[in-house]
Amino acid sequence: MSEILAGAVALPTLAVAVLVWGLLPGFVNRLFARIYPADDPRRRDMVAELYAVPRWEQPLWVAQQAERAISEGIPARARKRRSRMSKRDVRVALIKPGLSSHSRLVKVDGRRIRTWRLFEFDRPDGEVRVRYYVDVVEREFTYKPDAELAQQLWGELNQMLKETGGK
């Protein structure tokens, strides 16, 4: 009789253990990750990092991600909604020949000066693939720079930077 009772208790316990340490951490983690905007690298980061966490620690780690997702993700969504950037504006600010490492550049947008980080990589076919951040949202596009136009635009931009004191 006692074996029957022990068996009856063990099965639900086993099911709960499988849920808590098996299914739920990954599922709930992905739900929290969706709080971040769609193109935010932190979404992928959160999902991928779970695989590095030991199984027994995953439920607690996932619970901590709630704090992170809510404190960062909701403001990120709000900022994304507020910020608008066109490819043309970015292209004006980014045409600096010979750039091969991260730099701080200034975007000219009407009367406002905004800053962001730029990472630029040269490709052998002459196109440049640009990965950049606006706040912490990662964006990427490719373009073929025209050297003469690039020099001219960069000169104009530098002049504007001096006049406005932008960094």
Next chain:
Amino acid sequence: MRHTDALVKVARALCARPSDRHWGYPLTKVTGLRSGALYPILTRMLAEGWLVDGWEEIDPAVAKRPPRRYYELTADGLRELGAVVRRAELEEARVRNRAIGAAFA
């Protein structure tokens, strides 16, 4: 960036191995910070240009998991965070000396 205990812990962990790649979960273990404290600091360091990030070079189909994100110190970051660590060490030395002075007073 405000000089908090959490920033000092992260700075120490990053500056201990300045040319290595740093990963999120191991950093939580080394610093003792929970994720909700660590990752916003890393995000702010990225925005300041003190860190650069990248994604693990693996084939997800082979590894059966997605690539993880890593962080690397930049030259700016090493300089700034090195200053944070030195300032924290000076402050700790000052507190220790004060305590010793008080003990012998």
